[in-house]
Amino acid sequence: MSKPLFRELITPFLRSRMDTLRLRHGAASPEYQALSRQYHYTDDEQAPAVEANLRHYEADIGLSIDGESLPGVERLYRRTLVIEPTLACAAHCRYCIRANYPRSNLTEDQLTRIAKYCGNEANRGDLREILVTGGDVLLVPDRVNHLLNAIREHAPNIRTARIATRIPVQDPRRITGDVLRIFEAKSPLRVELATQINHRVELCTESVAAYQAVMDRGARVYAQNVLLRGVNDRIDALVDLYDALRELGIESHYLFHCVPLRGMAHLRTGLEEAVALGRALTCSGGISGRAKPMVAAMTDIGKIVLYDGTILRREARHILLQSDYTLEERRRWNPNWRLPESAEVDSAGRLRVWYLDGAELDVEREAPILNPTVDASRRAVSLPILRVAS
Numbered sequence: 237m238s239k240p241l242f243r244e245l246i247t248p249f250l251r252s253r254m255d256t257l258r259l260r261h262g263a264a265s266p267e268y269q270a271l272s273r274q275y276h277y278t279d280d281e282q283a284p285a286v287e288a289n290l291r292h293y294e295a296d297i298g299l300s301i302d303g304e305s306l307p308g309v310e311r312l313y314r315r316t317l318v319i320e321p322t323l324a325c326a327a328h329c330r331y332c333i334r335a336n337y338p339r340s341n342l343t344e345d346q347l348t349r350i351a352k353y354c355g356n357e358a359n360r361g362d363l364r365e366i367l368v369t370g371g372d373v374l375l376v377p378d379r380v381n382h383l384l385n386a387i388r389e390h391a392p393n394i395r396t397a398r399i400a401t402r403i404p405v406q407d408p409r410r411i412t413g414d415v416l417r418i419f420e421a422k423s424p425l426r427v428e429l430a431t432q433i434n435h436r437v438e439l440c441t442e443s444v445a446a447y448q449a450v451m452d453r454g455a456r457v458y459a460q461n462v463l464l465r466g467v468n469d470r471i472d473a474l475v476d477l478y479d480a481l482r483e484l485g486i487e488s489h490y491l492f493h494c495v496p497l498r499g500m501a502h503l504r505t506g507l508e509e510a511v512a513l514g515r516a517l518t519c520s521g522g523i524s525g526r527a528k529p530m531v532a533a534m535t536d537i538g539k540i541v542l543y544d545g546t547i548l549r550r551e552a553r554h555i556l557l558q559s560d561y562t563l564e565e566r567r568r569w570n571p572n573w574r575l576p577e578s579a580e581v582d583s584a585g586r587l588r589v590w591y592l593d594g595a596e597l598d599v600e601r602e603a604p605i606l607n608p609t610v611d612a613s614r615r616a617v618s619l620p621i622l623r624v625a626s
């Protein structure tokens with residue numbers, strides 16, 4: 237087997253969970269594959285493919301303050317600042333957008349500077365939230381507690397802190413003591429746990445208990461999910477997942493199309509297929525209205541939720557997506573931000589971006605090739621506006 241681009245890292249908890257699923261259901265079962273495809277390296281990652289990006293934004297989105305760069309911070313959006321205290325994780329999800337980021341940890345001094353940046357005069361009017369992510373920040377709970385205390389002291393404009401983690405499904409025994417203290421209510425800063433769960437099989441007894449312990453501290457828990465070929469790209473798997481989240485009181489956020497990273501072609505669906513699955517999931521009455529996710533693509537200019545009018549046209553494997561972000565505002569929030577090569581500005585000053593689809597193209601039909609397991613109803617809803625440019 238050849239060497240992975242992203243080192244395989246699997247916790248003992250996940251290994252034991254996969255062993256149990258393999259023995260109970262078999263190695264080819266959807267239950268075992270749902271975990272194995274997320275964590276095991278395979279030679280599929282070395283197969284020739286068009287996906288070549290090493291990072292999810294092919295753009296410089298770093299910040300500086302008083303001429304000095306502020307590491308571990310990304311500013312793309314008006315209301316929310318992304319802060320990355322660590323880039324280490326308990327386990328490596330094969331398709332992760334952070335796979336090719338250099339490993340780093342922020343010091344307490346750097347976190348205090350970030351808190352001051354959040355509360356300075358220029359940002360007080362716009363910034364309302366921080367997304368504390370990584371890596372997995374629950375590996376460094378003392379740093380997260382330090383950051384939250386600094387935010388309370390220096391940035392009263394920040395009303396919500398979102399703490400992103402997969403530890404409840406990767407190593408739930410870590411959700412104790414110091415970690416749980418992060419989620420204790422301390423008004424006026426509301427702390428939420430943002431997680432990623434891609435298949436119902438991840439919600440075993442230990443993981444559910446970990447999420448429950450956080451909710452018992454008064455924190456909200458919400459999940460974003462990634463649509464992955466062979467893991468959850470079937471309507472029955474998605475219905476099961478969102479039913480389970482609803483039952484547990486975990487709120488739904490985005491259902492992400494898998495990003496076009498190098499080595500990940502085998503895990504990606506077509507974008508049309510993602511939209512069709514999202515439509516089947518949210519417009520069918522199959523799940524609670526309170527469990528419906530927003531289908532979104534992570535592009536070089538940020539997230540684009542795939543509403544009507546966001547998919548403009550196709551040229552071979554690339555799809556032009558329309559956003560309502562404007563270049564002017566983007567530069568106002570982050571003067572360092574540069575327009576990536578994949579992006580353009582429309583006549584109203586709004587950003588558009590070319591996004592690499594996950595589906596191969598059937599040149600004769602002038603349409604993307606759908607997954608052979610896609611059923612007839614899903615074929616019938618494929619987007620009529622997508623055409624190969626002549």
Ligand code: SF4
Pocket residue numbers: 324325326327328329332333334335370371372401402432
């Ligand atoms: S835990 Fe999160 S940051 Fe770490 S590899 Fe998985 S998705 Fe990426």
